[in-house]
Amino acid sequence: MKRRKAREYALQFLYRIDFIKVSAKNNRTKGLSDVRNNLDQFWADTGEKDLDTKVFAEDIITGTIENLKEIDMLIQKTAQKWKISRMNCIDRNILRFATYELLFRKDIPDAVTINEAIEIAKKYSTSESAAFINGILDKIAKEHFEK
Helix, strand or coil: HHHHHHHCCCCHCCCCCCCHHHHHHHCCCCCCCCHHHHHHHHHHHHHCCCCCHHHHHHHHHHHHCCHHHHHHHHHHHCCEEEEEEEEHHHHHHHHHHHHHHHHHCCCHHHHHHHHHHHHHHHHHHHHHHHHHHHHHHHHHHHHHHHC
């Protein structure tokens, strides 16, 4: 299974709905109505056929969305001088799905989750993003397991 590809799809989908949510708020139009319909359209747009990739991506996507309030509060608390709303949209969504993995996917080692997030940041975000994401995720992982 290509888990990095699944994580990249998760980033793309979360970015898409983050953008739609902001646009909907600004335009006073209909917001996100149905994640499932959005996912169906997303998969049609990507043309992805590998079921394992889709299943893993959808777990990350739905888990992140279902736990978004808790995830965002933890990211906000950890990134002390950064408001989550002011973060680069790509960085914010990498942090969201990686935090979901750290908190809720016990089958994935923290080091793997953090490394994957860093590599995806290097590919899709700014040159400073990898260090920023690494610092926040490392702190979340350490603090989460100290409790």
